[in-house]
Structure formats: C-alpha cells, structure tokens
Amino acid sequence: MAGPIPDLEDRATRCAQRLCEADRVLLASHIDADGLTSAAIASSALERAGIPFETVFEKQLDEAAVADIAATDYDTVLFTDFGSGQLDVIGDREDAGDFTPVIADHHQPADRETEYHLNPLLFGINGASELSGAGASYVLARALATVADNRTARSVATDGGTTAAARADNRDLAALAVVGAVGDMQASGGELHGANAKIVEEGVDAGVIETGKDLALYGKQTRPLPKLLEYATDVHIPGISNDQQGALRFLDGLDLELKRDGEWRRWSGLTNDEKQTVASALVKRAVSSGVPAKKIDQLVSTAYVLPEEPVGTELRDASEFSTLLNATARYERADVGLGVCLGDRTDALERARKLLREHRRNLSEGIDLVTREGVTHADNLQWFHAGDRIRETIVGIVAGMAMGNAGISRSKPIIAFAEKNDDEVKVSARGTHNLVRKGLDLSAVMGDASRVVGGDGGGHDVAAGATVPTGEEEAFVERADEILGEQLS
Structure with a gap:
C-alpha cells in the first residue's frame, strides 16, 4: 500500500530497507510530546518488523550525547524528532565508522548530507506546520511495514511455503502521529494542515482517529465545566475567562442539567444538544461583551479524538494526551511517557497522571512568577x-x-x-x-x-x-x- 506522503515515499523506503538490513538498532529520540510519540511509533514499527532495538532519550542532541551514542556497540542508530540539526556532528561519527545514522526528523537540517535522511524540509514540505517528528516517524513506519512484509513474502516463496499472514500496515500508529503534531503546536488556525492532514485521513480510515468541529477549549475530556470555561483564555470572554464566579454564574444561568449527584459534568459527557446550547450562549456572551468577530471564530476548531480511549480521560483528546506526555519526559521520566504511548494503562498511566499534576502546578507557579515580575x-x-x-x-x-x-x-x-x-x-x-x-x-x-x-x-x-x-x-x-x-x- 502506498504511503501517506508520496513525495517522501522513496526516501522512506530506502531508510526502511537500511533498518531491515541491521542486526539490531539503537533508537534515540527527543523528550517532548512529539519526541515521545516519534519513539513510540518507531519502536512499534521496529518490533512489528522483527528488528531488535533499544531506546534512549536525550533532552538535547549535543556533541556529548552523540559521543555517548557512538560509544555503544550499535552499528545502526535511528534518530527520531532530532538529528537533522546535528548532522554535522553525526556526520563526523558516520565518517569515522562509528555507526550508520537513519534520521526521521522535521527540524532545519545542518549543512551536511547523509544517505538515510527522512525530513519533509528536503522535499519542500514545511516541518514546522505540515509534518512533525512523529509524522516523519509515521511515514517511516508505513514504509517499514511494506519493506518488512515484502521481505517476509520473498522468504516464504523461497522456502516453498504458503503465503505468510499479512503484516500490519501500521496505519493504527496515525493516532500517535496526530498527538505528536498537536503537541508540537502544528494545529495552526485550529486544525492540522498539509502532510499532517493526510495522516489524519489515514487514521480516520483505520478507525483510530475521529474529527469534528468543537469548542476550541483545552480540557474538554477531563475538566469540570466551570474550570473548562474559567481557564479558557485563548479567546478572552469578559466575566468568564479567569473569573471563577463569573463562569459559575454563566453556567447556572443556562436551563440545563449541568450537575449530577452534586458534581459538575464535563464537556465530554454532554449530549450534542447540550453542547450546542452551551456553545451558543458562550458566543452570545462574547458578542455582547465586544469580543471581535475574528476572535469569536477562534472559539471553534477541529477536535482530534482517539475513539479507542475511554471517554473522560486525557488519552481520548489529542491535545490533553500531548500535555500528559510533556509531563513525563520533562521530569526525567521518558520511560513513563513511552509506556503510555505503547499501551500501558496501569502503572505507567497512573505515574503519568501524578507527573501531570506536578507539571500543572509548576506551570501555574511559573506563569505567576513571570506575570508578577x-x-x-x-x-x-x-x-x-x-x-x-x-x-x-x-x-x-x-x-x-x-x-x-x-x-x-x-x-x-x-x-x-x-x-x-x-x-x-x-x-x-x-x-x-x-x-x-x-x-x-x-x-x-x-x-x-x-x-x-x-x-x-x-x-x-x-x-x-x-x-x-x-x-x-x-x-x-x-x-x-x-x-x-x-x-x-
């Protein structure tokens, strides 16, 4: 099956072929949400292709980090969500015979070339707004499935056996690619564009992504309605944004059952009619408060939902999922974020949620500090x-x-x-x-x-x-x- 981004397919195929030729691979990735999803996509694809690998994370791929990688006994290193900007350092190590690099990245490349380099910028695709590191890793994963499947088919034919069962095409990994793109702030204007949109289409076809227009507010899955509105500051609505009592008065004024058993409901638990009533009232309040029409339009954006995750959890919404991931590796627990990406819904998810609470507290204190000083x-x-x-x-x-x-x-x-x-x-x-x-x-x-x-x-x-x-x-x-x-x- 053809890959999602035709312009990148030939390069992705060459990179995948090189990985399939390796006895084993060291996977090195960045630590933010895009980096963690990149690593999860790549590790899933390597495992499915039957390629032994080990994963390491780096906050910054500087000379010292590359030297540490070179000191390992891996002959092939796959860099995801970084590597392009460090091609000069990596290239020196490649020339010295320390390892062969395979790079799936979207950052601006250094002035150096290497053979197995998958980066949208090399093909006229904007790496800041059209394809994230996770997206580049997804393109590689799709190619890796095809290359590995073809090799298996040839092997079976040579052995005279029957046709092997079809290998997974890795389209299910599109969900992680979307989380990475959203976490990398690529949803400009409220939605993903360009190559990212092609990946969204594959995710929808695979049943792992759902899209639709919704309120452009963070926390629709997990925040009680008053907090959802109080913290909605991208479009400031006087009397609601940053106003706890104002948000409560606004909701109390609606003729809806927005509390159950004494607890405020969440946006994700409302019916479509209830959502429409709240959204319409919010727009009316914005208009009456003099919010510019251009700003009011920003109250609605495209939502990216992961339907296989439970309603009301951080993992169901791409934006909340990405924030959860940011709260792991930035506190030296990249292993926790990777575990969540790979499906651990017990220990890793519990630990990630604890880190998220700490992350939110630190962000709030940091914002208060900067605003105050x-x-x-x-x-x-x-x-x-x-x-x-x-x-x-x-x-x-x-x-x-x-x-x-x-x-x-x-x-x-x-x-x-x-x-x-x-x-x-x-x-x-x-x-x-x-x-x-x-x-x-x-x-x-x-x-x-x-x-x-x-x-x-x-x-x-x-x-x-x-x-x-x-x-x-x-x-x-x-x-x-x-x-x-x-x-x-």
Missing part, C-alpha cells in the same frame, strides 16, 4: 531570566503560556532563560503563527544568536531553543533583537 522589552522582542526558579525543561512552555498576560505582549516574540548547569543557560523562544506569517523564523534567530556567543540552537519558526554560556545572555538578546528587526521589518 514582568518581562524586559527590547525593540523587537521581550525576555525574562528565570534562573533556577523555573525548570529549564518547561521554561519555554511557561513563556508561551504567559504571552497575553498583563505586560506580556503577543505582538512580540518572547525569549526565556533558565539555568541549565553551572556553565550553561537554556534559552527558549516562542512566537505566534500570526508573527510567522509576517516573517518570523525563531529557528534562524536562535541558531544565529547562540553561535555568536559560543552556543548552539535551532528548532522551528514559531518555537525554538538554544544553549548559551552563562553570562552571555545580554549579548544573545542584543543579537536576537537585531535579527528579529530584519525579519519583521
């Missing part, structure tokens, strides 16, 4: 330094969520610093899709500005990161501000 405004950006008060693994999330709060603009990119170790500082940058349409490319900003001060960085146009030496923060900001001025002029 404010940011420093330069001509073309705004920035803050959290020191050791916000974990370097979540400071970028905090920065993005703080945009729009008092004194923190959404019309400028935001740059956040957090202590990484005694010698280095983690830098995270966040923008908006509206700024990207005006020319913003944070990957270029972070890469250029960090190298000027002796660091390194990269990422996507709307979100990127870097590591710089301690003490070079102001020089970094100065150079980043210059680049942004050129991009956004």
Whole structure:
C-alpha cells in the first residue's frame, strides 16, 4: 500500500530497507510530546518488523550525547524528532565508522548530507506546520511495514511455503502521529494542515482517529465545566475567562442539567444538544461583551479524538494526551511517557497522571512568577531570566503560556532563560503563527544568536531553543533583537 506522503515515499523506503538490513538498532529520540510519540511509533514499527532495538532519550542532541551514542556497540542508530540539526556532528561519527545514522526528523537540517535522511524540509514540505517528528516517524513506519512484509513474502516463496499472514500496515500508529503534531503546536488556525492532514485521513480510515468541529477549549475530556470555561483564555470572554464566579454564574444561568449527584459534568459527557446550547450562549456572551468577530471564530476548531480511549480521560483528546506526555519526559521520566504511548494503562498511566499534576502546578507557579515580575522589552522582542526558579525543561512552555498576560505582549516574540548547569543557560523562544506569517523564523534567530556567543540552537519558526554560556545572555538578546528587526521589518 502506498504511503501517506508520496513525495517522501522513496526516501522512506530506502531508510526502511537500511533498518531491515541491521542486526539490531539503537533508537534515540527527543523528550517532548512529539519526541515521545516519534519513539513510540518507531519502536512499534521496529518490533512489528522483527528488528531488535533499544531506546534512549536525550533532552538535547549535543556533541556529548552523540559521543555517548557512538560509544555503544550499535552499528545502526535511528534518530527520531532530532538529528537533522546535528548532522554535522553525526556526520563526523558516520565518517569515522562509528555507526550508520537513519534520521526521521522535521527540524532545519545542518549543512551536511547523509544517505538515510527522512525530513519533509528536503522535499519542500514545511516541518514546522505540515509534518512533525512523529509524522516523519509515521511515514517511516508505513514504509517499514511494506519493506518488512515484502521481505517476509520473498522468504516464504523461497522456502516453498504458503503465503505468510499479512503484516500490519501500521496505519493504527496515525493516532500517535496526530498527538505528536498537536503537541508540537502544528494545529495552526485550529486544525492540522498539509502532510499532517493526510495522516489524519489515514487514521480516520483505520478507525483510530475521529474529527469534528468543537469548542476550541483545552480540557474538554477531563475538566469540570466551570474550570473548562474559567481557564479558557485563548479567546478572552469578559466575566468568564479567569473569573471563577463569573463562569459559575454563566453556567447556572443556562436551563440545563449541568450537575449530577452534586458534581459538575464535563464537556465530554454532554449530549450534542447540550453542547450546542452551551456553545451558543458562550458566543452570545462574547458578542455582547465586544469580543471581535475574528476572535469569536477562534472559539471553534477541529477536535482530534482517539475513539479507542475511554471517554473522560486525557488519552481520548489529542491535545490533553500531548500535555500528559510533556509531563513525563520533562521530569526525567521518558520511560513513563513511552509506556503510555505503547499501551500501558496501569502503572505507567497512573505515574503519568501524578507527573501531570506536578507539571500543572509548576506551570501555574511559573506563569505567576513571570506575570508578577514582568518581562524586559527590547525593540523587537521581550525576555525574562528565570534562573533556577523555573525548570529549564518547561521554561519555554511557561513563556508561551504567559504571552497575553498583563505586560506580556503577543505582538512580540518572547525569549526565556533558565539555568541549565553551572556553565550553561537554556534559552527558549516562542512566537505566534500570526508573527510567522509576517516573517518570523525563531529557528534562524536562535541558531544565529547562540553561535555568536559560543552556543548552539535551532528548532522551528514559531518555537525554538538554544544553549548559551552563562553570562552571555545580554549579548544573545542584543543579537536576537537585531535579527528579529530584519525579519519583521
């Protein structure tokens, strides 16, 4: 069966063939939601193809991490959701004969070539908005199923046996690819586009994804209705958003049974008619409060539901699933997130939920800290330094969520610093899709500005990161501000 993205099929097939030739594979992946889903997709595909493998995770694929990988006795290494931006370092190791790299990534490639490199950017497909790392891994998984199946068929024919049972085509893994894309903020304008949309179609056909228009609010599966509305701040509705009592009054004013046994119901448990009543009342309130029509339109988006997961759980909604995953590896428990992706609904899921509660508390405290202390405004950006008060693994999330709060603009990119170790500082940058349409490319900003001060960085146009030496923060900001001025002029 043909793969979901025709432009990538030949390269994906060559990568899959190389993996099938390996005696065993080391799978190395990034730690965010996109990285975890990438690893889960790749590990599922390798297991189904009968290829022995081991999985490792890295927060950052720097020279030290690549050196550690090279020190193993694996001849083949599969990199997922990173590797492209580190091709110079990886290429040196390949030239030295340490290992053969196979890369399924979507980040901006370094100026170096390698044979088994699957990246949408090499084929004119936007890796920041049209295909995530999980999407690239999914394309590889689909090719791997075909290559492995063909090899099995040839082997059976050679042995004179009967036709082997058809191998799974891996389309069921589209659900994880969608979770990864949503977690990578690729649902611009409320839905997935381009190559991501093709993967959604395969997931729908396979019965592992359902789509439809719904309220664009986070927490529709798990939050009680008052909290769902109170925390819905992307479209600020006066008297409801950030207003606990206001949200309660709004719901009490509706002629609906929104409580059962004294407990508030959740959006996922409402009937379609009940949802329509709440949504209509919400839109009327927004109109009467003077919310611009363009903003009101953003109250509705495309929902991506995983129908095989129970109603009312984080795993049923792609957005909530991705947040759960972010709460694992960012607290050094990538194994927990991978376990959930691979179907562990007991110990791993319980642990992930505990980590999610801690993650939410840390995010809330971080956002409060940034909002309370404010940011420093330069001509073309705004920035803050959290020191050791916000974990370097979540400071970028905090920065993005703080945009729009008092004194923190959404019309400028935001740059956040957090202590990484005694010698280095983690830098995270966040923008908006509206700024990207005006020319913003944070990957270029972070890469250029960090190298000027002796660091390194990269990422996507709307979100990127870097590591710089301690003490070079102001020089970094100065150079980043210059680049942004050129991009956004």
